[in-house]
Amino acid sequence: MSRATRTALVRDDRTAYEAAAGAAVGISGIVFVVGLATLLGVVGIDDPVAGLELSVLFGVVLLALGVTVVGFGMASRLGYVDAAPQPSAGIVAAAAFTGIWFAVGAAVSGAAGIGTAGRLAVGAVLGGSAFAVTAFPREDVGSTVPVGAVAGLCGLSLVVGVIGPGWEQALVGYNATLFGDTVVPVVVLFTSLVTGWSAAKAYGGFGARGRNVGAYVLIYLVVGSILTVLVGLVAFVTVRGLPGLFGGFSVGGASLVSWPFLTNGAGLTADVAGVFPALLGTVWLVIGAVLFAVPTGVGAAVFLSEYAEQGRFTGAVEVATNGLWSTPSIVFGLFGAAFLIPRFGNQKSLIAGMLTLGFMLLPLVLITSREAILAVPDEYRDASAALGVSKWKTIRSVVLPAAIPGIATGVILGVGRIAGETAPILLTMGGGVLPGKSAAPDVLGGFQLSGSPPFVSNPALLEATSALPYQLYALITAGLSGNIENPQEFAWGLALTLLLVVLVFYAVGIATRYYFRRKLHQ
Amino acid sequence: MSLTNTTTDWRAGIERRLTRTREFLDETDPEALTVVTVSMGSLLAAFLGFLLASPWAAVPFGAFLTATGYGWARHQALIARAVTLAMTTVTLVTLGLIVVFIFAESIPAFRYETASAFGISVPGLGMFAQPRWDAVSEPVRYSLLPMIHGTVMVTTIATLVAAPLGVAAALFIAEIAPPTVRELVKPGIEVLAGIPSIVYGFIGFTVINPWASGAFDLNGGSTYLFVGIVVGLMALPTVVSVAEDALTSVPDVMKHGSLALGATDWQSMTSITLPAAFSGVSAAVLLGVGRAIGETMAATVMLAGIPRISEPLVNVFYGYETLTSLIARGYGSANGVHESALFAAGVVLFVTVLCLSIGSQYIEARMRRRLGGAE
Structure with a gap:
């Protein structure tokens, strides 16, 4: 039996x-x-x-x-x-117990004051017997x-x-x-x-x-x-950050909601120090990076998946894209500092930060857009071609609309990732530790025309600007002290704000994905 | 014989391409061709102007916008194709520019640290042949060895954390979890990837470092041990998502066959799924290692910032400096050869991580071929 x-x-x-x-x-x-x-x-x-x-x-x-x-x-x-x-x-368990008993032997004999050779010997004896007991x-x-x-x-x-x-x-x-x-x-x-x-x-x-x-x-x-x-982690940052984030918060009164932490600067005139300049800096940073990276990335994805024949060129682009994806952020920062800063007025500036983050966002957008476009079934393209629609019209009115959910998800998740990046903007954008409200960038109102090249200029884009992650770093390096009432509380509030900004992007991105996936399966 | 064959193939390829181009030129509306040529030419001119840091780069850029706008209204299909091609080259150009600019900036440091080996003087050898980094007091030397040691320590600990946990979590999501749990765990781990590194660093600086200082009676709170654990936590989501992709790409028929033979789930995983996805999983670990090497802010904030090699070599209770934190801390106040040496550190980082990335792509491509093109 x-x-x-x-x-x-x-x-x-x-x-x-x-x-x-x-x-x-x-x-x-x-x-x-x-x-x-x-x-x-x-x-x-x-x-x-x-x-x-x-x-x-x-x-x-x-x-x-x-x-x-x-x-x-x-x-x-x-x-x-x-x-x-x-x-x-089995050999896995035997190896594990050999390791454990070797460590036990070495540690115990070490505590007993035996020399290195003795420790190794005791460890080896114990490890060996553990192996025998386990394996045989x-x-x-x-x-x-x-x-x-x-x-x-x-x-x-x-x-x-x-x-x-x-x-x-x-x-x-x-x-x-x-x-x-x-x-x-x-x-x-x-x-x-x-x-x-x-x-x-x-x-x-x-x-x-x-x-x-x-x-x-x-x-x-x-x-x-x-x-x-x-x-x-999230709960810890939330608990520590809430007092700072909601300091002076009130509903009602002259303005419907008063949230000084988000709407004030950190100057002497502000009764509650706030992070408004850094928040606005992050917003503009994200907008600039998206304006550069999204059209470029989506266009490249369209070309790679619809026009290009698989060959050496597409292979090289793929390797380059994945290489850029895994390039450390600090290397992007060095690149921005060496390439962009000399070309934009020789100082740390908002636009240098925007473009550096744009370069980082580009591979993320390209990879996800390409996946989304490839996921559009070929039947769509064939049906459109059978109706006599030209290739470009098919791409514009059939392929891209079908791929938009995937592209949007990828873009939102990518933005969430770059919004929290510190290393690149540390080297390219700078900004003060505790900027006052006047330091907030006024990009829209800053455009000027001039008679000499480059004819259009915007001083707001060419100034060093703070952003949430950079300000947190600057506060830490300043030893969590500064000319404000409670720097510790301020820093935790800042960390929570940054975390919330990033998590909101992630939540929206993941929710978009689920929404469209459910719609697809209906 | 084969040589002549390849030459003829090559020649035939070029001829084919020439004929196709000629046909394309003949068939296309000459006005559309002109517009595309003007648009692409002015874009190239704008790029060159920007490279030369000339304020006049704005002029061809304006011309590019005008020509493209006009072409978009009149010859949309052709101009769209040309513009998307230009956008595709941006990734290649970016990578090229990164290489050129970082290498160019690092040349003075490599020159400064020339050392001779076997009678031949090799630029940059001094960065790896002696352990002194001191940018201030004489003798001024720029050795990268202390920082490489720190990076190796942090990366090793991070990999020990991220690789087993990451692969276990990927197995869980891909094979074990019931659908409802998976829908919860997967976004959860994605969110873990979204927590900004400076927030980890902030927690490390304000909570972990003071705790470690008391709990182990340390001289200051910086330790490679805890930086490594934190960085491992940050590299974890990369490992999980790539390994999970690899595991789910193993065809279901293989697993079903194993289960139908009466194997338990765990037996199917260890003898079918994991071996079949092995290259994908190791690519995931490689990418995780790449992330850990390049992680900057947590290391910068938590480490002491002294370029020194710990004694004994494997002492995890010291935390001096990594390549990334060296750059983040030093850039801005550095100039001259010192700044150039920071770029040299960047070159070392960039080359290492690029090799890891290309290696993992090669492994993944091999796996896809072996599984017969299954996505």
């Missing part, structure tokens, strides 16, 4: 075991979250919980988890439960015993207090000291990850299914942490 049929059909006796394994996964998850909270300083590792110090409690729980995990493995190995373990835990026995032993050993060691050292509150270890030559406050949470986080993975494998009955569950637990955890970081 083959093992596969036995495990697939007889599942009743595994319910208690599965429940225990599920509980172990859950407890590991809880330990992970609490460990994260201690790392972030929400709880202290010496806080008393149920009569014990938190770090000791951590140790007890980890020890118990380690014993349980080994118990799962043994129960499966001795045949008390039906599982489908494979002959070996059957999977249920190989993926539980090394885990149990890790959890047991960490748990014991926490219970006994080898590592704990007040523990410290100077890293000689590294100019740093490790404290219990940071090491304990890190150890706890790591150990709970390992026990969680092992318990999840046991829950799946080892074998292919066990590996599936184990891997999924880790992947869900990764995605969960990424999203937590994202939400945490």
Whole structure:
């Protein structure tokens, strides 16, 4: 009788075991979250919980988890439960545990004051035995015993207090000291990850299914942490920035809404310092970059996808576009400084910033527009051609309208990206740290005609102008101080404003995409 | 034999092209041809004028606008084709201009740092053969080694963060997540890409650096460790979106075949999807590395700004300077050879990242060929 049929059909006796394994996964998850909270300083590792110090409690729980995990493995190995373990835990797990135990050996012997050669030797011995224990026995032993050993060691050292509150270890030559406050949470986080993975494998009955569950637990955890970081970042900036952003905000009165942070400059006359000049600078910057990059990018995309034959020229343009896309922003800044500034009055200016950001926006627009145009079905073009419509008319009245949603999405997301760029405008546009309201650029009213070349000029475009990201940088380099009431609050308000401007672009771009996609599928 | 063949092919190609051009010229309205020639000629003249920094560049630019406007009204199809062609060349021209201007500005620094190896003097060798960068006190030297070391440290840590997390998240979005969750996670990670780098830097400067300073009892709060983690977080969305594209481009029939044989989802992923998309996923990691190398503001704000190599080499608890932060911090106050040395740092950055970009494009093209043109 083959093992596969036995495990697939007889599942009743595994319910208690599965429940225990599920509980172990859950407890590991809880330990992970609490460990994260201690790392972030929400709880202290010496806080008393149920009569014990938190770090000791951590140790007890980890020890118990380690014993349980080994118990799962043994129960499966001795045949008390039906599982489908494979002959070996696999080379990936073996390599991982070799690495872990090598590090443990090296760290522990290092703390015991053994020299480099000794540390390497201890690490190698421990790593080698971990490899043997993981790779050679059957999977249920190989993926539980090394885990149990890790959890047991960490748990014991926490219970006994080898590592704990007040523990410290100077890293000689590294100019740093490790404290219990940071090491304990890190150890706890790591150990709970390992026990969680092992318990999840046991829950799946080892074998292919066990590996599936184990891997999924880790992947869900990764995605969960990424999203937590994202939400945490935005929430953090929002909470810190709201007081600055809404300082002096009022509804009603002479003007319907009074929002001094967005409508004031930072001069002495303003009672609430605001970011108006930088906000207007960012707006003009975006407009200028869009005016340059969008027609150029869309035109190039039309030519590449409708007119050009696939060949060396299109290949070169593609390589150049992708190359420009990945060129670091600071290199664009250097380019703008070397190429544009000497040609626009030899000083940092709004128009140099606009064009530099335009150069950065160009590949983004080109790539997304090209994708959007290529996504228009060929039937559209054929139908139009069959009606006797010329090629250009087909492009203008059939292809481009159908591609507009994709192009618009790409442009909006690209604008969101360049609106927050600091490095290029740092080198090309400059501006003051805390500009007064009079420093806001007056582009529309600035155009002048003159009798000498270039006949049209606009001083507003040729002046150094501030923008939101640049002003934030300038504030940081000025040490978050300045001639205003509360520079810290001001800077956080500025950061929130910048974040909101960028996120609004992203939200609009993503919403556009969903709207048109749903319309397409109707 | 084959040589003559290629020559004849080549010649035939040119002849074919000449005939086609002649036919095109014969068929087209001479007035339209004139308008297009005037328009394109004046655009070229305006560009050349701009290159020479002449204020007179405005005149041909005006002529270009007039000719194009007239042509748009009378011969729209032809002028549209010509204008879009001109727009297509803009990317090539931009890349060319970047190369020319950055290299040209960096020449004095390369000259200054000439060193001899095996009796031959090599310009720029001094930037990589000794570790001293000091633009103020004698001996004034411009070695890029400390900054390259910093960039390598930050990029390594960032890659250790971004590559595994990014590939796991891409697997999740492409293979594991139910549709509703995917519709939430995907834009979420896109938004992560949108958070401006200066905001990360600001959080790093006001929150992480002071915390790290206390938590590890450091001399000042700048560490390559935390700059690397922050930069890794910023490179993460690039890795996720490119790797996810690669994973979804693996034909469904391959996965379905594996699942039909009774493999678990994870087995299908590790033995079918990931190997098939391997080149795409490694291209994603390469692009992520490129992002991490070029990340500027977080490094500038969080690092100490001292061009020095940490001791021991792998000490992540120091944070001195990277290539990008060197430029961002130094530009403006620098002049002469010092400014030129900043451009040299830019050249190193640009060349490295361009090589990574071209490498990843090559890998991706190979993968597309292997999967039989599946998009």
